Amino acid sequence: MGAQYYGADSENGDRIDDPSEDALFMLISDLNDSGNAFVVVQPDEDDPAWFASVAVLDEGGYEIVRRDSVRSEHEVTTATGINDIARDLTIWMAARDFPRRPTKQVSES
Numbered sequence: 001m002g003a004q005y006y007g008a009d010s011e012n013g014d015r016i017d018d019p020s021e022d023a024l025f026m027l028i029s030d031l032n033d034s035g036n037a038f039v040v041v042q043p044d045e046d047d048p049a050w051f052a053s054v055a056v057l058d059e060g061g062y063e064i065v066r067r068d069s070v071r072s073e074h075e076v077t078t079a080t081g082i083n084d085i086a087r088d089l090t091i092w093m094a095a096r097d098f099p100r101r102p103t104k105q106v107s108e109s
Contacts, residue, residue, distance in 0.1 A: 006093065007044045012036035017044070024086040031056045041093065050096050052089050066092055 008019045008027055012035055016023045019041070027039045033056050042051035050068035057063055061080040066073065066089075079085050 005043065006041055006096075008039055008041045010036055010039045021086045021090040024089055025082055028054050028062070028082045028085055031062070033058065041089065043096075052092065054085060054089070064089070068096065070097060 005018050008016045008024060010027055010030065012030075014027065014030070014036075016027065019027065024039075024041070030036060031039065031054070038053055038055040040051055040053045042048040049070045050073075051065075052067075053065045055063045055065075057078065061078050062082075062085060064075075064077050064079060064085060066075045068074075079088075
């Protein structure tokens with residue numbers, strides 16, 4: 001069974017379905033400039049509407065790309081703190097659309 005919402009794939013073949021912030025931290029921590037230079041997170045579907053990637057920079061730190069074609073978003077930033085990157089990606093992904101995610105129920109009081 002694949003991911004319920006999205007998966008994170010490293011260049012070296014590691015995959016985590018529906019990664020938590022801690023799992024993203026682990027994947028990013030394992031990045032290096034010799035065979036495992038990036039991780040991509042995207043919905044587990046054909047032709048995903050959004051993705052995020054983190055790549056090791058030659059001069060140190062990481063390049064973070066966030067793209068969402070539904071919302072016409074495309075942002076490229078750099079950062080050095082893995083904690084901050086994992087947290088920011090988790091927050092950003094929580095705001096994405098997932099076709100199979102249940103809708104929120106609002107009850108009247």
